[in-house]
Amino acid sequence: MKEIIDIVSAYEKATKANIKTALATVVLVEGSTYRRAGARMLITEDGQLTGAISGGCLEGDALRKARMVILQQEPLLVTYDTMDDDDAKLGVGLGCNGIIHILIEPINDSQTNPITLLKAIIESRGYSVFVTLFNIENRKAPQPGSCLCLADDRLIVNGSATLPYKSELLEDINNVLDTKRSAITAYEGYTAFIESLKPLISLIIVGAGNDAIPLTKIASVLGWNITVVDGRPNYVTAERFTSADTLLISKPEKVLESIEVNEWTAFVLMTHNYNYEFVLLKELLPLHPSYIGLLGPKKKMERILDELEESGTTITERNLETIHGPVGLDIGSETAEEIGLSIVAEIKAVFSERNGYSLKFKTSVIHSAK
Template sequence: MLDIAAELHRWTVQGRDFAVATVVRVTGSAPRQPGAALAVDRAGEAVGSVSGGCVEGAVYELCRQALDDGITVRERFGYSDDDAFAVGLTCGGTIEVLVTPVRAGDAVLPVVASALAASAAGLSTALARVVAGPPEFLGRAVAVPTSDLAEGQGDGQSESTDAFERAVVEEARAMLACGRTGPVTVGTDGSRCGPPVVLFVESSVPPPRMIVFGAVDFASALTRAATFLGYRVTVCDARPVFATAARFPEADEIVVDWPHRYLATAEVDARTVLCVLTHDPKFDVPLLKAALRLPVGYVGAMGSRRTHRDREAALREEGLTEGELGMLHSPIGLDLGARTPEETALSIMAEIVAERHGGSGARLTGAHTPIHHGSAHSPRVPVMDFAAMNVFAVPGG
């Protein structure tokens, strides 16, 4: 539900009751990934999506029912060969959806509200909800901020569950550290030996960062495209006449500094994208020497193939290894036949998206590659076979 945190936080502030359906497992090809959510309030207003349209109507009704009876349910939707017109996914995959009522007086409300508020504020947070296990645990939730869990921040259960909640927090923070969403298993007593409890952990982290080096026309188009795709964009150039807010109105930050000097102090992580568009050796070589030794998600550099060969030779002279040079995407982008700055920006963003999600960049027509990929920065984790378990019903959320 954290993918629609801003809207749901507004609902909780307004005191609205709602039910939220969250995709907790996907098998095969499906239009939305785990964590996708659809929420419905008392007035029937809906936000979000769990399937891109295939099963929205049925899930909407499940939410309305949960609002009425206060019962958390899990439901499975898949394609039926026996009845192709039945409610299901026409893409052939299956999804499992957890429907949770969030109403005044429900034990889950303060936990959900805390996670929604943190996520809506742009803070790193995680929300763990029990989807399978002993009846007394079913439907419970634990909010997991990055700071130490405050006393009583769980869902108001007794001290006997402290070990369980501590174990959940530990597991969820490990997921949150790398921005992963998915299932974890914890014993009822907080150990690995107790009866297993399966929780679905949603991670919400600030938008990934892109740093564009070189305040050129291509950078302006790339900034617009990256902002549209949810990146927080910084433009850096040593020339103050070019690095201006007037030329880059969509950028979140404009920095006037030598690129390699700025990068030495910039905050980066495994999701950070570095795009070097200067194609000037006096900027490129010291910048790429530093960039290719950082734990970032993508480093790309603009230039012709001849420029790339000259750049690689200069970087080798600077002591970079073949492994480090292998991290460089140069010439930057996919072969789209791009001509204009906007087309070039599309080419660059297409390569970044493919790298992030493990795509090949090949045409889908005639290909045998998956259409929906898992995120390259969200490694798959083992999951329990929910389908083999009985659907649970939990009064009061």
């Protein structure tokens, strides 16, 4: 999602400067490649690149082709075969041994376009589906490209795209929405990359001490939506938390009046104030957020849960599964920056349904289908 946010931002800047752009999307991969289907890169006519379609080996050639696409205003499907002797040098530095199909589309600023669809994806509060349609059998045939998206139950169609097999596409879109897994679907003469996209993680950091500042900075690199909450006005300031999207000064019993909690909301409690966190947890646990992290020793977590039960709060098995105390992965953290890194890594692992162990011990492929 961070890549999409950066692409939309770069497009808006280019549009204001009257600079033409094209969007390159990895639509299909075969074998081992650096990026998977769904990787994107915005290319401007003056050579600025935002996002990535490889580890750097394909971008130069893609830039040359994108300039032609911008000039001709016609989409182009390009294939790089790193198993072929002629193309192998492009991916040899990364150990690539596969085939990468990339669709490059001109962006028409005057109508609904691929960037319009990406904006809807960013704003979505749930899973979204993005469809890229291409003709791999006949590269000279029309390439519909980024043709539509489904976000928040709203279907948005690219104004310039033709939609062959629309009824079949809609059925396959609903299947992807149900399974939450991307799919490659073949129709007669066309192939569709039907991409399942997760919404942004909303990180609620409760506590505005100095140790929360690195956490906001690390999370912002990933593009997460960040809210910092504290009851102390002199701590919750824009000067201290430059990476936060929202700053909230609140008593613990009022915090949730200003925050929407859904399955993509993560809470990290690091106030160093036992009573504040006790009151907030009492309000928070019945809402069953997907992740609650408690800074501090395990004894603190056990004590606060015991006292909550004694006061009449029911602690369910579901609560215990989502509470992480002490918060973070065990990476030997000591400094605030290292602790912030371990917290962000644990949240990412939880929302990706991964264990957070070293990839050297993984017996299957690194990237499963999305």
